[in-house]
Amino acid sequence: MAYRPEEIEPKWQNYWEKNHTFKTPTDYTKPxxxxxxxxPYPSGSGLHVGHPEGYTATDILARTKRMQxxxxxxxxxxxxxxxxxxxxxxxxxxxxEASNRKNIDNFRKxxxxxxxxxxxxxxxxxxDPSYYRWTQWIFLQLYKxxxxxxxxxxxxWCEELKTVLANEEVQEHVDQGYTVIKRPMRQxxxxxxxxxxxxxxxxxxxxxxxxxxxxxRNWIGRSEGCTAWFELDGLAEKLEIYTTRPxxxxxxxxxxIAPEHPLVDKLTQPANKAEVDQYRxxxxxxxxxxxxxxxxxxxxxxxGGYAINPxxxxxxxxxxxxxxxxxxxxxxIMAVPANDDRDFEFAQKFGLQVTEIxxxxxxxxxxxxQRIGGTIINxxxxxxNLNGLCVSEAIENTIVWLEKTGxxxxxxxxxxxxxxxxxxxxxxxxxxxxxxxxxxxxxxDEADLxxxxxxxxxxxxxGTGESPLATIDSWVNxxxxxIKGRLETNTMPQWxxxxxxxxxxxxxxxxxxxxxxxxEKYWMNVDLYLGGAEHAVLHLIxxxxxxxxxxxxxxxxxxxxxxxxxxxGMILGEDGQKMSKSLGNVVNPDDIVARFGADAxxxxxxxxxxxxxxxxxxxxxxxxxxxxxxxxxxxVEDDHGKPVEFCLEDKPETLxxxxxTIRDVTIDIDRLYFNxxxxxxxxxxxxxxxxxxxxxxxVETLLILLSGFxxxxxxxxxxxxxNQDSISQCTWPVAKDEYLVEDTVLLVVQINGKLRDQxxxxxxxxxxxxxxxxxxxxxxxxxxxxxxPFKVILVPDKLLNLVIK
RNA sequence: GCCCAGGUGGCGAAAUCGGUAGACGCGUUGGACUUAAAAUCCAAUUCCCGCAAGGGAGUAACGGUUCAAUUCCGUUCCUGGGUACCA
Numbered sequence: 001m002a003y004r005p006e007e008i009e010p011k012w013q014n015y016w017e018k019n020h021t022f023k024t025p026t027d028y029t030k031p032x033x034x035x036x037x038x039x040p041y042p043s044g045s046g047l048h049v050g051h052p053e054g055y056t057a058t059d060i061l062a063r064t065k066r067m068q069x070x071x072x073x074x075x076x077x078x079x080x081x082x083x084x085x086x087x088x089x090x091x092x093x094x095x096x097e098a099s100n101r102k103n104i105d106n107f108r109k110x111x112x113x114x115x116x117x118x119x120x121x122x123x124x125x126x127x128d129p130s131y132y133r134w135t136q137w138i139f140l141q142l143y144k145x146x147x148x149x150x151x152x153x154x155x156x157w158c159e160e161l162k163t164v165l166a167n168e169e170v171q172e173h174v175d176q177g178y179t180v181i182k183r184p185m186r187q188x189x190x191x192x193x194x195x196x197x198x199x200x201x202x203x204x205x206x207x208x209x210x211x212x213x214x215x216x217r218n219w220i221g222r223s224e225g226c227t228a229w230f231e232l233d234g235l236a237e238k239l240e241i242y243t244t245r246p247x248x249x250x251x252x253x254x255x256x257i258a259p260e261h262p263l264v265d266k267l268t269q270p271a272n273k274a275e276v277d278q279y280r281x282x283x284x285x286x287x288x289x290x291x292x293x294x295x296x297x298x299x300x301x302x303x304g305g306y307a308i309n310p311x312x313x314x315x316x317x318x319x320x321x322x323x324x325x326x327x328x329x330x331x332x333i334m335a336v337p338a339n340d341d342r343d344f345e346f347a348q349k350f351g352l353q354v355t356e357i358x359x360x361x362x363x364x365x366x367x368x369x370q371r372i373g374g375t376i377i378n379x380x381x382x383x384x385n386l387n388g389l390c391v392s393e394a395i396e397n398t399i400v401w402l403e404k405t406g407x408x409x410x411x412x413x414x415x416x417x418x419x420x421x422x423x424x425x426x427x428x429x430x431x432x433x434x435x436x437x438x439x440x441x442x443x444x445d446e447a448d449l450x451x452x453x454x455x456x457x458x459x460x461x462x463g464t465g466e467s468p469l470a471t472i473d474s475w476v477n478x479x480x481x482x483i484k485g486r487l488e489t490n491t492m493p494q495w496x497x498x499x500x501x502x503x504x505x506x507x508x509x510x511x512x513x514x515x516x517x518x519x520e521k522y523w524m525n526v527d528l529y530l531g532g533a534e535h536a537v538l539h540l541i542x543x544x545x546x547x548x549x550x551x552x553x554x555x556x557x558x559x560x561x562x563x564x565x566x567x568x569g570m571i572l573g574e575d576g577q578k579m580s581k582s583l584g585n586v587v588n589p590d591d592i593v594a595r596f597g598a599d600a601x602x603x604x605x606x607x608x609x610x611x612x613x614x615x616x617x618x619x620x621x622x623x624x625x626x627x628x629x630x631x632x633x634x635x636v637e638d639d640h641g642k643p644v645e646f647c648l649e650d651k652p653e654t655l656x657x658x659x660x661t662i663r664d665v666t667i668d669i670d671r672l673y674f675n676x677x678x679x680x681x682x683x684x685x686x687x688x689x690x691x692x693x694x695x696x697x698x699v700e701t702l703l704i705l706l707s708g709f710x711x712x713x714x715x716x717x718x719x720x721x722x723n724q725d726s727i728s729q730c731t732w733p734v735a736k737d738e739y740l741v742e743d744t745v746l747l748v749v750q751i752n753g754k755l756r757d758q759x760x761x762x763x764x765x766x767x768x769x770x771x772x773x774x775x776x777x778x779x780x781x782x783x784x785x786x787x788x789p790f791k792v793i794l795v796p797d798k799l800l801n802l803v804i805k
Numbered sequence: 806g807c808c809c810a811g812g813u814g815g816c817g818a819a820a821u822c823g824g825u826a827g828a829c830g831c832g833u834u835g836g837a838c839u840u841a842a843a844a845u846c847c848a849a850u851u852c853c854c855g856c857a858a859g860g861g862a863g864u865a866a867c868g869g870u871u872c873a874a875u876u877c878c879g880u881u882c883c884u885g886g887g888u889a890c891c892a
Contacts, residue, residue: 002844209809209810210809210810211808211809211810211886211887214808214809214887215808215809215887215888218808218887218888219888221891223891223892225892241892242891242892243892244891244892245892256892298890322890323890323892324890324892325890325891325892327891328891328892329891329892332892333892334892335892336892340892341890342890342892343892345890370892413891413892414891415891533886533887536887537887607817607818607829607830608817608818609817609818610818612810613810613811614811614885614886615817616816616817618816618817618831620816620831620832621816621817621830621831621832622831623830623831624829624830624831625830627830627844627845628830630844630845631845634845639844639845675817675818675819675829675830676818676819676820676828676829678829678830679818679819679828679829679830680828680829681829682828682829682830683828683829686829746825748824748825750824750825750872750873752872752873753824753871753872753873754873755825758825791872792872793824793872793873795824798824798825799824799825799873801824801872801873802872803872803873
């Protein structure tokens with residue numbers, strides 16, 4: 001019988017399921033290896049070929065690590081709350097849970113079809129009340145620690161979706177064509193800013209791609225500088241500003257505050273009121289996008305008010321402009337037009353004073369908007385003289401003076417903002433908060449969780465900016481512990497469930513705690529976390545935040561959740577474009593598996609190129625991997641189904657190749673270089689095929705190496721060879737040194753760096769001997785032209801370079 | 806703009822403590838098997854000159870260091886990703 005993937009693949013998938021082959025044993029004596037895929041959102045369109053790329057990589061590693069004696073945790077689950085299911089529910093009037101179940105069944109079926117060795121008994125679903133009970137529980141821990149709080153600050157409101165969005169989500173939605181505006185609403189916030197420094201510091205010890213750490217650092221955006229308080233002409237209040245460049249304060253010739261700044265009304269003089277109001281009104285209408293990206297020209301109006309520059313004593317005008325953001329620092333700046341590009345533009349446009357304070361500094365360009373280098377000029381008063389100092393000295397002296405005089409203090413700022421944690425949606429975890437009729441905010445007791453999401457007739461947003469839950473009187477109007485009141489109608493964002501799912505996998509059935517403490521100590525942290533780079537600043541920073549809170553509460557044993565992180569590169573369509581329905585270039589794994597089998601599909605995805613690189617799909621290239629598998633099959637059984645005869649002993653060269661393959665494949669799998677691992681197994685097979693017969697043990701060894709990549713065919717052949725147990729129970733082979741050492745080596749002979757001859761020579765020869773052998777070569781003689789080399793370079797056992805004039 | 810990653814045959818790619826560039830695979834060409842096709846097997850396949858032996862060029866471009874550069878340094882160009890008034 002020829003190789004028939006369509007028969008053997010379902011056969012072995014059933015075998016693994018029936019025998020619980022990949023159930024994770026509860027054995028805390030073995031070394032552990034926790035290998036995690038980013039769990040998917042089960043969309044209606046099912047898997048595309050990008051999903052299995054990462055899943056295949058982790059599966060190879062999981063299967064290999066098991067054979068190497070590790071206790072492997074390799075689970076899968078569903079991040080199933082979220083907008084698409086709700087939108088679908090709106091359109092079809094079906095409960096999101098129903099479409100969800102259907103999608104999950106489809107995903108699970110597809111994943112099983114690909115033969116992944118997940119421990120399916122640990123499958124979790126974030127929408128399951130027994131799961132989100134603990135999501136709510138963790139929320140309450142944050143709440144009790146003061147890390148979850150309601151706020152009325154302006155939020156990002158998406159009109160089409162009728163919900164608010166986190167800062168981190170805005171760009172993505174704007175890119176998709178949604179309109180996002182600022183609107184004040186009562187919202188739940190999580191105080192991630194309290195963890196800004198810890199999140200920044202924690203990055204140092206993580207084995208993550210550098211660019212990804214860099215993205216998180218930029219997102220957190222730490223800057224060092226100082227806060228200063230400017231007195232206001234005729235007002236008791238002071239204007240607080242933040243600057244990283246106090247050295248330039250002598251050049252602060254005007255102030256700019258955000259249109260939303262609380263002091264605008266007090267500063268505005270009657271004569272300026274109309275203009276200010278008009279400007280503020282227009283600024284409120286602008287989306288964030290319009291206020292930032294579309295800025296070509298500065299805009300602003302004068303309030304009529306003045307501040308006093310603490311260093312010069314000068315009265316400087318206070319303007320409002322939307323280039324100053326209310327959400328960063330104190331929403332107010334001192335403008336130093338001589339040093340700051342943005343301030344300079346503003347001063348030019350409105351004819352404001354510019355005082356030079358920096359001599360010889362580099363002019364601002366591009367993203368660098370401020371001048372650096374040079375020495376300070378025109379900056380002295382009776383108490384402080386910065387003239388002649390360099391920037392860093394002047395910064396230091398100014399801060400010291402500000403602190404001494406009580407006019408300012410050293411400050412660290414972060415770009416990171418608190419996390420907007422509520423959504424006006426139905427399909428999310430209810431926030432477990434109750435409001436009594438007397439206006440008291442009461443957290444639901446932990447013992448009363450989960451606060452279950454009710455069934456609802458309509459999934460339409462309420463229209464009042466509240467979630468559909470607000471329309472269900474029987475649910476909202478609630479009596480809790482004898483107190484009448486209302487439940488919170490907002491739900492959590494989709495990110496909530498994925499903030500801690502890696503912990504739930506450790507003990508998915510534990511109902512006394514979110515994770516079993518002993519098991520957590522054993523399994524954490526995640527040894528390898530693999531997924532797409534699109535989660536660099538959202539999921540990965542949220543999850544780290546929750547984990548650090550849990551750690552500080554003594555609830556988990558590690559300060560970081562994911563020790564090593566790896567991003568697989570995207571798989572593009574055959575046309576080099578991102579796969580999308582509209583482009584018609586989507587490749588469906590079901591079709592590929594039907595044509596070539598899951599093993600060939602898995603091999604192809606790994607053979608395409610390095611795991612982290614962006615790659616183009618090319619269906620034609622799969623034939624090479626199909627052929628490889630057929631050749632592997634023919635090591636055990638010929639085309640007519642006749643068992644192959646084995647020899648007792650292999651040729652020495654065959655054994656050398658085999659053991660080199662064992663060594664290299666082991667290293668490559670560990671480095672996640674799956675493409676070269678496959679190439680080396682192909683070379684090994686090519687060597688086997690040179691001979692009429694090969695030994696059974698060599699074939700078995702190659703099958704074990706391959707079994708992580710192409711598990712079905714390897715199981716089948718393993719069985720055909722008469723083995724009883726699953727090949728996954730085997731012990732990983734070890735390369736024997738005796739087959740790795742060579743007694744002769746190929747010496748490359750170069751003349752003036754050009755390859756002229758290659759000599760097979762005994763290993764370990766010195767320069768003298770090599771030179772004599774080289775000189776004996778006709779080819780070398782021809783190029784030496786009788787000359788004596790004036791320089792000889794020998795790389796032992798490798799290369800000899802003769803330099804002649 | 807800025808930051809990060811990358812640029813190697815017709816194609817996917819391999820080789821980077823500097824040491825034979827193109828492993829492995831696809832495709833193509835020729836051959837074997839076959840009534841024929843598929844499948845399979847064998848051989849060739851970076852480009853240029855040459856019947857061949859052989860020679861020359863070649864890792865985005867230019868320059869530098871070195872006995873030797875895909876690898877190190879500098880400048881430029883291109884592609885992908887991130888980011889964008891954060892004071």
